[in-house]
Each structure stands twice: as C-alpha cells, then as structure tokens.
Amino acid sequence: MPDHDPDSGDDQDPIPDAPIAGSAMPGPTEGMRAGFVALIGVPNAGKSTLLNSLVGTKVSIVSRKVQTTRALVRGIVMEGTAQIILVDTPGIFAPKRRLDRAMVHSAWSGAADADAVALLIDARKGIDEEVEAILARLPDLRRPKILILNKIDLILREKLLALAGALNERVPFTHTFMISALKGDGIASLREALAAMMPAGPWLYPEDQVSDAPLRMLASEITREKIYDRLHEELPYRSTVETDQWQVKPDGSVRIEQTIFVERESQRSIVLGKGGQTIKAIGQAARIGISEVAETKVHLFLHVKVRENWADDPARYREMGLEFPRG
Template structure:
C-alpha cells in the first residue's frame, strides 16, 4: 500500500428524490442526512467524512450532499438551489445522481446541460438501477452523455448498496494528494443540536402530508447534558401558517406525540445514549424568508 495521503471534496447533486441523501448515508456507513419519500427533504449541505485505503494510499473523501435542484419560488428555495450549485462548483469531483427509473426528465436534462460548463470532472451515477431492466440503462446513459460528456459512469443502488463500494474506491483514488482536512475519527461537521432538529423534521416529513412539511422548520432551543449521561433536548417546531399548527399537534396531541416518540428513538440510537425530548409548536409566518434563519442553516440568502 502506498504511503500517499489524499483528500478532496465530492459533491452529490441531482434532481429532488434522486437518492442523494441515501447515497451519502450508504457511503458514510451511518445516517448523516435525513431521508423521506418526499422531494426536497434536504435543505442544506451535509458533509460526510469517509476514510478509504487501497493501492492509492490513504484517502479522506469529503462527500457533500446538496439540496435537490428544482425551480425555486421562496427565498429558502432559491438559497437551497444556490447551495447545490455552489457545492458542485467548489468540489474536486461532482457526482450527478440520476434516478434511472425516472429517466431523462426535463429537470435532469436541464441539470445535465448546465454541468457541461463545469470546469472540474463530472461523473454520472445512475441510481435505482435494480428497478430498471438492463436493456434500458445503456440508451439512457448514451442520451445523458450526449448532453454532457461524463468522465466516468457508475450504475448503483444506493438503497441496497449495489455498486457503491466500486464508486467509493474510484472516488478515493481520484482525490488529489494532500493532508487530511479533518481528524480521522470525525464523520461529519454537523452538530448534535442540528442533528436533533433534522431528525424531528424527518418525522414531520414522514407523518404529515401536502404542504405541511415544506412550511415547517425545527430549531433546537435547549441542549442540557445530565450527570447520568443522558441529554435533555427541547425543540421548537415553527410553522408558516396557523392551520399547520393544528395538523402537527393532531387530535388530543396524538400526532405531536408520535413525531416525538419516533424522533426520540432515532436520536437515542444515533447518539448512543438516553434522550429526553420535548417539542413545542409555534406559529411563525415568513420564517422561510428570514435571512438570519437561512444563515443558521448554512444557506446564503438573496
């Protein structure tokens, strides 16, 4: 094995629901980004720090999960899309993740055409190939390469793990030579406070419907370490419209209890210690146009 060290950034971009967060979690070997069946779940960049060793030496692959690229309306939407393109511009390699089952949709065409102007390598990663008959994959790959000539092409299932190890090996070998940028025992730069808020937001996406998840944000207000090793976490769920507050709470508080119970279990699993979780719901109209709130999420407002 070579004594060379390598370190670089690989940004994962694509249309909403292509499986970007699922791929990040699979490559990192643990949950770093929340996932749901609904599009636009990811709102800000999530960093996964993945070590890899091989004939190329020792590598630290810095994976950046970005929000899905779509047609923005709100300030929040515009900041999300801008964060995705910034991640692609700043990365050493961009992974264009395409839902193979969905195929060459209009938004995929638009993203592919813009990636043609990229100054750095762009690789095509077809996801969910286990759901598509093999004869359909090669024509899809050919059409995408007509829009943008990709440096490499991979066919994977982020959900099942098929092809992911090969992708990670190629990424590690392609990283530029240089020292590691993060301590070797770190997995992400995401704080536990932000993780708690995201896990609650994930349950809101899973347990509510229509516009409710998109009109909601979650903030960690209190994080209190207890002598017995447990932690007390108090979070505020902020909704854009008054009617959404009643939906989040549910009849007799049933839905809020269900959201809290599922989030508590998940957070305790991720933190590997007992968690005392308390939720409140607040009506906060216009939160998605608040520049300070967007900056707290690591987004750059208009």
C-alpha cells in the same frame, strides 16, 4: 404541547456544538488523499440515501417528500488512505420562492467548490426537464464529473444502458456507475473510484468522524424527517425545526428542546394532532433517531409555534447554513 419526558431532571449547563464523533487529527502520512465530492441531482434522486450508504451511518435525512435536504450536509468517508468528504447538496429544481432560490444557489455553489462532481439520476425517470436543466449547466463546472444512475433494480438493463449512453453523449463523464443506494449495490466500487479521484494531501478530519454537521443541527434534521414521515402531504413543505437547548445531565444523557415552526395555526393543529397524539409519535420516533446518532439516552421536548413568513426571515436561513437571497 411538549413531548414530555417525566425523568428529565435538573439541567446542566449547555455544552458547545461538536461535530459527530472525532479524535485528534492524524499527522502527515505517505499516500494520504483528501478532497470534496458534491452530490447533485433533482429532488428525490436518492442523494441523501446514497450519502448515508457511502458513509455507513445516518448523516442526512431521507424522506419521500421532495426537497427535504436544505443545507449542504457533509459526510466523511474513509477508503484506504483516502478521505472523501461528500457534500449532499439540496436538490436542484426550478426555484419559485425565496427559500427555493437559496437552496438551488447553495447546491451549485457546493458543486463549484468541490474537487469532483457526482450527478445522481433516478434511472426510472431518466432525462426529464429538471435533469435537462442540470445537464445544460454542468459544462460550466470545470471539475471531473461522475455519472451515477440510481435505482437500477427498478429498470430493464436495455433501458439502463441506453440512458447511460445518452447522458455520456451530452456530458463527458469521467466515470459512470450504476447503483442501488437503498440496497447497497455498486456502492463499494463507487467508493473506491471516488477515493482514487481525491487529490494527494493530509486528511481534513479525524479518521473516526463521519460528519462535520453539529449534533444539534442533525438532531433538528432528524425531527424534521419524522414530521415528514408522519404527516406526508398533510403538512406543507414550509416548516422547519430548530434545536433550542442541548444540555448534558449528570448520567451522561442529553435533554433537548426543539421548536417546530409552521406558518399558520391550522398547520400547528395538524402537527399537534388530536389530544397531542401526532406530536407525541413524532417525538418518540425522533428521540430514537437522535439517540442512535448521539450514542446516549435522549430526553426530547418538542414545541410547535406559528411564525408567519418564517421563510422570509434571514435568521432562519443562517440556522440552515443558507445564504439569504435578496429580492
């Protein structure tokens, strides 16, 4: 059942994808710096929240449900004459399914290609089995490493200092930061330090661009976030959203059609809800979020389809920017 917008009107031809915001690239300037920083960590450490906080706007979805970031999402931060391209990698965990393996591979690949690696740890949880697995592989990354302890407002200072000491004994971190990504505590100092670590060179993106993700990809991610917000644990993790149409209307508004794919008919019923009330609520929340990012009025139409074993379809991986694992 579509999330119907009665004033959708006639459609214009689709426009090609474009990254969020943008202008002409600046010319070479004395003192310019630019580079990539990979944010790695276990699921729900707060990477997406930190990315959005550093950028200053929403470029990655945030959910209480674990493993919501699937592809490499880049946020672009300007700090003085430095441009920091932050890569929000999927959470690193013990992979069990094909999609899991693709996400973990994507995370480590993003870290290996970056100029610096930032390990984000939930200070409340400390060093658990998943963090241990990351610490064991970090020495293989021959990149400057930064330790970021998140959610410091939820832990006693003595425990926080002990945790920082224990982690620095395991891995030689260049810097250690203690922050609250949600509240913004410590973000300014972290941004300044990251800027200083970037290699000299011209900016890689226009000064006012905040992400290199196409708008239609971010629109899909926003809708997926609203599904998780609405359904919590009711809907299995294996659902995905694809933006099928992005059409500009004469008044500058945008008509968007998206498909939510689930694996079973019972899951489709959950997403639709009684009398279509659940899909309507998801659509209303997603429309608001997409409108804020696209900076225009949005007419959003949602459809729910069953596609069994979509997580084994190479085409779905390409949509998410992931490499399809064989075997």
